[in-house]
Amino acid sequence: QVQLVESGGGLVQAGGSLRLSCAASGRTFSTYAVGWFRQAPGKEREFVGVVRWNGGSAYYADSVKGRFTISRDNVKNTVYLQMNSLKPEDTAVYYCAAAGRYSTSGGRNEYAYWGQGTQVTVSS
Numbered sequence: 011q012v013q014l015v016e017s018g019g020g021l022v023q024a025g026g027s028l029r030l031s032c033a034a035s036g037r038t039f040s041t042y043a044v045g046w047f048r049q050a051p052g053k054e055r056e057f058v059g060v061v062r063w064n065g066g067s068a069y070y071a072d073s074v075k076g077r078f079t080i081s082r083d084n085v086k087n088t089v090y091l092q093m094n095s096l097k098p099e100d101t102a103v104y105y106c107a108a109a110g111r112y113s114t115s116g117g118r119n120e121y122a123y124w125g126q127g128t129q130v131t132v133s134s
């Protein structure tokens with residue numbers, strides 16, 4: 011069993027940066043791929059990116075590529091989402107999720123465990 015808790019959300023101006031954290035409990039967390047998703051009001055939850063269990067590689071949605079970076083520290087059982095050059099369209103609730111295997115498909119059904127989400131608001 012893995013429990014995930016996101017933090018670090020808030021209000022930021024366009025062009026600014028935020029770093030989200032996803033803290034996990036569970037002895038096997040380091041074996042899971044971790045993805046980030048986001049959901050804006052009235053929209054479907056969309057894939058943002060995913061990092062391999064060892065942090066060796068990551069994959070990003072085109073909408074955030076070059077601006078967002080996912081990293082992880084398995085000693086601290088934490089995954090980070092560094093968000094730079096934020097845009098108003100990045101406003102959403104951001105969720106982290108854990109999957110038993112690394113996949114670039116972005117499918118939500120591949121993720122067994124989800125956090126409760128943290129709100130990110132980017133003002134213009």
